[in-house]
Amino acid sequence: MQDILIIWAENFIRWLHVIAGVCWIGSSFYFMHLDYSLKKRPGLPEEANGEAWQVHGGGFYNMVKYLVAPARMPDELTWFKWEAYATWFSGLALLTVVYYFSASLYMIDPRVMALTPATAIGLSVATLIAGWVVYDLLCRSPLGENEMGLSLVGFVFIVACAWGFTQIFSPRGAYMQIGALIGTIMAANVLMVIIPGQRKVVADLIAGRTPDANHGKRGKQRSTHNNYLTLPVIFVMISNHYPLAYATRYSWVILALVLIMGAVIRHFYNTRHKGLGDPWWTWGVTVACAIGVIWLSTLGPANGKRTEPATGAAVKFAAVEEIVTSRCSMCHAEEPVWDGIKVAPKGVMLDTPERIRLHAREIAANVVWSSAMPPSNITDLSDDERQILANWAAGARSLR
Ligand code: HEC
Structure with a gap:
């Protein structure tokens, strides 16, 4: 009976996790698109940054963005945060039910490191927290002022973590761990930076103080990171059914290429939505990375050497x-x-x-x-x- 309950818990939690993720990513993509398609026109309120007209579901929408805030705070504000929190909590629950409950099957490979289940789980939790702390410090450091520099260092940091995890966990455990870390960073960006910043701004406005513009800047930075990490994190989440991605020797390099693919695909759409043209070169990069991924996956399994079929060998x-x-x-x-x-x-x-x-x-x-x-x-x-x-x-x- 207990096993049946665990299997159903996994099934239901996965259902919730996918739905929450769809809502989060959907709203995130929607707002990125909206942000980039805003146009200025004469006659907009003074505090407005731009507007967009959209048609959906039988009606027309006129969206106006106020960069800091409108002159008068509306009585009702819709906050976007539960999508992120629900995705993270359901993800953690799924990680627990699938990986932590079966640590010896999914997380531990004695050929990599002979861990006990308790140590493996402890390391997984500890590296999720440590990974977020390091990322957050990077963003808050002087490097955070330099968008390109921060992206490069962030990229190297994530790839280094991915490599590090392959030295601790089983190939499959390592891949899920890097996915969980990226997901944690994204959710923590919402919980620890974006929402608190917005709260302070709203409180200042209600109290008649001038809000600190840094809150907006910081929120936008984290939200852009989330946008660029979305596609790679989804790749990792569905890859646990594709051992060529996670259980081959260069799985961490494959992840690095996927990070690049995800980022350039987002760049294509972000540029397009800004009305700055179509950077078609991004698709060239994507295809080149995809070819690289496929090639890397043929270089042999994660543990042990590549087994070439012997030509002409007869097999009974x-x-x-x-x-x-x-x-x-x-x-x-x-x-x-x-x-x-x-x-x-x-x-x-x-x-x-x-x-x-x-x-x-x-x-x-x-x-x-x-x-x-x-x-x-x-x-x-x-x-x-x-x-x-x-x-x-x-x-x-x-x-x-
Ligand atoms: C200790 C139990 C165990 C043994 C032994 C085992 N497997 Fe599996 N196998 C699993 C589990 C658990 C999964 C499901 C993994 C998952 O949840 O994605 C699986 C999944 C698979 C899949 C489907 C992969 C997918 O995601 O679609 C194939 C194919 C497979 N195993 C083949 C083999 C072969 C071939 C062997 C022997 C060389 C083998 N297994 C030995 C437990 C085992």
């Missing part, structure tokens, strides 16, 4: 079946016998010859090209056995 299917049965089907079967696994993970069953054949490509992606399976090599798949699977998968694919 019986040998393949033997390996899969002894290394995989304790988890991947109609009735798994592995402690804690109640149903075949992701519905992947490898307990009959037909099912093994059917999954040839997935087996290659998870076992030969990457080191995603067996998790942490928990069932001691040997190099020789990987070689046999590699030969078979290469042949099996050409037979299709």
Whole structure:
């Protein structure tokens, strides 16, 4: 019963997390677009920075932006913060249910570092906090005045963290950890900088004081960072089903390229929405990075060396079946016998010859090209056995 509850908790929390994320990103993209499409025109109130006309859902909207504040505070103000908080809290809950509850399966790989579950969880929480603190200090330091300098240092910092995590956690744990860190930075930007700044401005206005313009500047800086981090963080979140991204040797370099792709794609749209033309070169960079990502993923699994299929090697299917049965089907079967696994993970069953054949490509992606399976090599798949699977998968694919 407990297992069923955990599985459903995961399902429902994931549902909430995706919905909250959609709302957060949706409102963030909407306001970035709105901000950039504002136009000045004569006749706007003096405090107004620009306006935009939009049509949606059968009505016309006239949005006017007041940079500091309107002359009179409206009685009702809609704040945008719960989208961010709900995304972060549901993300933390999901991290707990999926990763912290099954730390030895998902976070720990003794070939990387022999951690106990408690240490792994402790390190994960500690590095989330430390990562935010360092980022926040960087933004507040004199470097924070220099937009380009800060972006470069921030980029190097995130990539360094990604590399560092691959030295501590399992490949999959490391990837989720960097995703969680980026998500934490984004949510903390809202909670610790953007919203408090806005609150101070509103309080000053109500009290008749002149608000400090730095609050607005700082808020805008963090909100721009969030905008540029959105696409990469989503890539990481969906990548846990793509071992070529997280369980190959250069997963941290792949992440660096994805950060660049996400940023230049945003740059394309931001520039376009500002009416400053279409910087098509950004798509060239994106494609080049994508090619780089694909190439990097072929350079071998995260742990161990790349297994090239031997040309002309004959593989008896019986040998393949033997390996899969002894290394995989304790988890991947109609009735798994592995402690804690109640149903075949992701519905992947490898307990009959037909099912093994059917999954040839997935087996290659998870076992030969990457080191995603067996998790942490928990069932001691040997190099020789990987070689046999590699030969078979290469042949099996050409037979299709
Ligand atoms: C200790 C249990 C265990 C063993 C042993 C194991 N797996 Fe898995 N496998 C899992 C879990 C758990 C997942 C689900 C991962 C996730 O949630 O994304 C999984 C997922 C998969 C997937 C689907 C990946 C996806 O995200 O779609 C494939 C394919 C796979 N395993 C193949 C194998 C092969 C081949 C072996 C043997 C060489 C193997 N597994 C051994 C636990 C195991």
